[in-house]
Amino acid sequence: MSDVDTRPGAILKNNLWTSNPIFMQVLGICSALAVTNLLTNTAIMTIGVTFVTGFSNLTVSLLKKFMPRKVRMMVQTLIIAFYVIIVDIVLKAYLPEISRNLGPYVGLIITNCIIMGRAEAFAQSNDPIPSLWDGVTSGLGYMGVLMVIAVFRELLGFGTLFGFQILPDAFVPWTIMVMPPSAFFLLGIIIWVGKAAMNREGAPA
Amino acid sequence: MNKEGTLYTVVFIFIVSFAFVFLLSMTNQATIERVRLNEEIARQSAVLSAMGVEATTVEEIREEFARIASDEEEGLFAGRIDGRTVYAKEMSGSGLWGGIFGFLAVTADIQTFVGIEIVDDNETPGLGGRINEPWFKEQFESQRIPDDGITVRAGEADPERGIVDGITGATATSNAMQSIINRTVEQFRSPEIRARLEELAAQLASGGEV
Amino acid sequence: MIEKLFQKQQIMRRVVGTLLVLLVFATYLYGWRVLAVNALVLVLGIATEWIFERARGKKVSEAVLVTCLLYGLALPPLVPFWVAAIGIIFAVAIGKEVFGGFGxxxxxxxxxxxxxxxxxxxxxxxxxxxxxxxxxFVRNLFGIDALTGATPLGFLADGATESVGFWQLFFGFRMGSMGESAVWLILLAAVYLIATRTAQWRLIASTFLSALLLQTVFYFTGLSEMVPHLAMMSGSILYVAVFMSTDPVSGPNKPGSQWLYGLIIGGTTILIRNFGGFPEGTSFGILLGNTFASLLDELMPKPKRKKKPAKKAPSREPAPSREGAKA
Known part of the structure; x- marks a missing residue:
């Protein structure tokens, strides 16, 4: 990521499609496997990630002038942890139900490689506003893929979408869709479809 | 001052850490009351729900909970619901990933379940976490308690023989629920706890507010 | 027509032959539904592979027939058709074709x-x-007599050993998946496949013996109630040892690693049977064994004749066409 195009449109397209964090960079896979069996949980989780990526990028970019090089990773981690705890506190205080459902996963946002990856690859060498935008769009790219996985998993695993019954009662839920391994091959299929579409488009792969 | 020097680095880290931790504790302070309140309401609502009392709004929960005699230290509760005495007790144990914590309510003779409610668990969301779903919890309503305890097993529900439906694909969680519930029933039957529950029930009868 | 659709694979034809015998016997035992399920599985399996291979400009491998029959015969007789269909499409598409097809x-x-x-x-x-x-044939025509009774493995796990007869098990007159029950036929198939050098005897022996050994240890230490010799004739361990562990594509190639491979399969099976949440563990055993197959080959001392090329995938491809010289 040496000379990055920092125009907002370019960043958007890059993060949502041409170098989507999930299916091009294959980052943040652990959470993609863990939380995607229910759409509601996935939505909240990915909103959390989007928020954290955006603001940690912004903060890293603001502080980069003062940051000694050798401790920059430490500081980035500190900033990310800060925002993750904020998300956790806000969920506990205002959405206790969801906070209970997500359990330990919110805390685990900190281990999401996308956040640190964007801080290091983009925010460290760009201005605050493009950095914020980059973080938010990366989060959205992550959200997009996870939501697609979650649609399949919730629909086939429970017969519901966002908790509403969609498929008839006669439908037999596919237990494996509820379990993490299903996300593994669904993700594989999505990467496959995505790359095939990209090749057809003729974009540099 | 040299940006890469040791002194600058130490001072920088100190200031940054201080600033972020300060902001965090501010946020925490600002919401702590709310979080505590949420937890208390969640707890009270769980006790009520285990006992089969309907209460949705915060006011209702407070009002209904005030009618129950409770021993918060022991986690024991007694209430008169629809003319019969119902006991509830905290239950806890280890699940697949971490502790499971909730309440179990039984009739005064400890022969029949009234209901269960889960307050906190770390089971796999959508898998073991389904112990929070109504279909699972509703199975316990009016379920007779066999002498050797209930069995939680997926796909083999048989209320007559004390078998409730477990969660397919989450055997560990199903087994954990089984042992937690059976252990709690044992505790209900121990003389000290029974005595304490009867005391609480007596307070109810004499109209004593707790 | 056949020539156009399939690439010729002699080794696979022998396996298909033995599986067809099992299919006939299963039909004899459990009724015509067995044939219907397997026919559906074959059609869908071939169609799935054909769609993928056409995109690559290749023919369908005869190995897909083996896959279809092995899969079909591993299902219970009353499996719903749609379940059988989902499984075979997944098997061929995700289990095989996404990796690049046969081999x-x-x-x-x-x-x-x-x-x-x-x-x-x-x-x-x-x-x-x-x-x-x-x-x-007649009474089980449409599989109306659905029974949720226990299989021999279920009886053994509950300690009801008297409900399981040795000769019943041997001749396959018991409940179970379509193809797994006839012990005598599977043994005959094993002899034939080993004699024609289609299957590697080491794989069969190591899988079977390690399971038997572990079950015997568990039985005599009181950890398990399943009588070893009956347990080995119940469930699908024999079927899996003869037909699945010997798959030349997903199994290891060196003698040392073949023994270890069988040990993984047999050991996993017995552990899951006795202590796991599932009644039968053979499938998990095979998958776990597959996971380690290449690693085992890699860890074994290098053979003297020639160095292995660095790239794995192409080096494995010609293996099956070696006509079982070293399956």
């Missing part, structure tokens, strides 16, 4: 598909047994 798959496709439906639809694939009726 490149890491996992045995038949087992991949079977485990997919086994985990997804536990109530439909861990039930649906039919009591063998001889002749089963």
């Amino acid at each position: 490149r798959n890491i996992f045995n496709p038949a087992i991949t598909g079977r485990l997919f439906v086994y985990i997804s639809f536990p109530t439909l694939t861990q039930r649906g047994w039919v009591e063998p009726r001889v002749p089963g």
